[in-house]
Amino acid sequence: MTRIYLGPTAVYSLGQVGELSLLEAFDGDVVIPDPVVEAVPVEPTATNLSEFLAGGDVETTVDEGQIERARSVLGEKDIGAAVTVLAGVLAHRDQSDRSAVAVVSEDRTVRRTAQGLGAEVTSSFGVVVRAAIEDKYLSPTQAKRIVRRIDQHGMHLTGELRERAVGEVAE
Structure with a gap:
């Protein structure tokens, strides 16, 4: 079974707009390590994350x-969010099926390192696109609105990236 590790940037992006439930579009175990949970105390993300963790089948340990x-x-000297996300990737690197791990993050260092270690990598925008493709109840129009809301709440995209994300939802 695939394990999907979330970094704080992705949790923040999806939590700010109340769309953490889109993570359920993944076919695998969602893991939000405790240091990631602790790294996003900002409201409304903290409340939305707390509700998501209480209501979902989400792991918080690595x-x-x-x-x-x-x-x-x-x-790194400290055990922070990036370390725990990559610890999950490394645990799968030693297994025969390296494709059984994914990382959702906007952090460039985490993304590059995880990809170099064999993990699939995506962002919060990739989560929205996947949900639109996988979920017959999330229309492309709704997905485009979510992308724009995320963009307005801090994870600013360049015009080119925004149009690419919106374009991928429409396909």
Whole structure:
């Protein structure tokens, strides 16, 4: 079963607009490590995340055996959100099916490192596109509105990226 690890940037983006439930479009286990939860105390994300965690089948722990290795890979002293997300990726790297792990983040370092370690990588905008493709109840028009709301709430896109995200939803 695929495990999908979320970073704080993606949780913030989806939580600010009340769309964390779009993560249910993934066919796999959603993991939001405890340090990621702690990294997004901003409202309304914190409340939306709390409700999502209470109502969903979401894991908040990661393989502790890979924490030190993830810290070394990132050159981090503390065990923060990025370290715990990459610890999850590293735990799957040692398994035969490396494609069984994905990361949802806008953090460039996390994205590049996770991709280099064999994980599939997407962003909060990718979550919206996937939900629009997978969920017959989320129309392209609704998905475009969500992309625009996320864009207005802090995860600003360049005009080119916004049109690309909106275009992918329409396909």
